[in-house]
Amino acid sequence: xxxxxxxxxxxxxxxxxxxxxxxxxxxxxxxxxxxxxxxxxxxxxxxxxxxxxxxxxxxxxxxxxxxxxxxxxxxxxxxxxxxxxxxxxxxxxxxxxxxxxxxxxxxxxxxxxxxxxxxxxxxxxxxxxxxxxxxxxxxxxxxxxxxxxxxxxxxxxxxxxxxxxxxxxxxxxxxxxxxxxxxxxxxxxxxxxxxxxxxxxxxxxxxxxxxxxxxxxxxxxxxxxxxxxxxxxxxxxxxxxxxxxxxxxxxxx
Amino acid sequence: xxxxxxxxxxxxxxxxxxxxxxxxxxxxxxxxxxxxxxxxxxxxxxxxxxxxxxxxxxxxxxxxxxxxxxxxxxxxxxxxxxxxxxxxxxxxxxx
Numbered sequence: 001x002x003x004x005x006x007x008x009x010x011x012x013x014x015x016x017x018x019x020x021x022x023x024x025x026x027x028x029x030x031x032x033x034x035x036x037x038x039x040x041x042x043x044x045x046x047x048x049x050x051x052x053x054x055x056x057x058x059x060x061x062x063x064x065x066x067x068x069x070x071x072x073x074x075x076x077x078x079x080x081x082x083x084x085x086x087x088x089x090x091x092x093x094x095x096x097x098x099x100x101x102x103x104x105x106x107x108x109x110x111x112x113x114x115x116x117x118x119x120x121x122x123x124x125x126x127x128x129x130x131x132x133x134x135x136x137x138x139x140x141x142x143x144x145x146x147x148x149x150x151x152x153x154x155x156x157x158x159x160x161x162x163x164x165x166x167x168x169x170x171x172x173x174x175x176x177x178x179x180x181x182x183x184x185x186x187x188x189x190x191x192x193x194x195x196x197x198x199x200x201x202x203x204x205x206x207x208x209x210x211x212x213x214x215x216x217x218x219x220x221x222x223x224x225x226x227x228x229x230x231x232x233x234x235x236x237x238x239x240x241x242x243x244x245x246x247x248x249x250x251x252x253x
Numbered sequence: 254x255x256x257x258x259x260x261x262x263x264x265x266x267x268x269x270x271x272x273x274x275x276x277x278x279x280x281x282x283x284x285x286x287x288x289x290x291x292x293x294x295x296x297x298x299x300x301x302x303x304x305x306x307x308x309x310x311x312x313x314x315x316x317x318x319x320x321x322x323x324x325x326x327x328x329x330x331x332x333x334x335x336x337x338x339x340x341x342x343x344x345x346x347x348x
Binding site for chain 1: 271273291294296312314
């Protein structure tokens, strides 16, 4: 055990060992070794290396740590499945697709995301069993947006693959139904036609589902780059701090 | 109190000591066993600040002495801690 501790003492920087090495070795010989000392020496050696290192070494250490942390986070993220469906919007001649699509997203989108329908979905499929406000959570996880010129994209993210697809299909059906319902209501109540809503035809493809997660390689690269910048800044700050300290309180002994 | 820097200063306030003697003394008066890496991390910082200084020794065990600046620093830190302790105890009694 003592032999191992003496070996680990070599992790300390050479300049530190030249100054403290002999007395440190004497302490290791005198003290009763404990298993915790292994960790203590590893931590102390690393800290001393960081404290005494040049900017390039600091940058390398931070970059490595950043890359590894990002890689860890990308694998530790809980699985989420993203189900996507596209609705093609066909309008009569003379009506701009873009107008119709934008109008639909705002108007029918509101109909789809109304509390009654979302509450129904939560109850029917038992969504978000551990969340106190599942309807709000469901609303946040659904996205309805214009995609291409004549296309509306509906997507829903959920931890269960099958449920993500089922719910997305339900939302698409509701959207198509909402298109008709709102047009009928508008006609009945004499509201002006919004972007020729009464002249639309919608075609929807079944939802496709994919695992949503942070791609490990770009994540590690980003972590590496972030760590590098942070390391350079930390090394620079440390150098300034050391310079200030040695000017204020010259070393003794 | 578990701050190694303060523990080492408090130990040296009683007289010059080398590393192992500091470790034993801290264990005796604070019930804390500092690992060798932690102890020498604190010694390195304290010597860097000029709050302790090494003494000449024929032995491998180098003793350290508290400097006047170190004594002053320790006094200030302990006063601060004492205020926290007094306030904490008073509030506990009031509650």
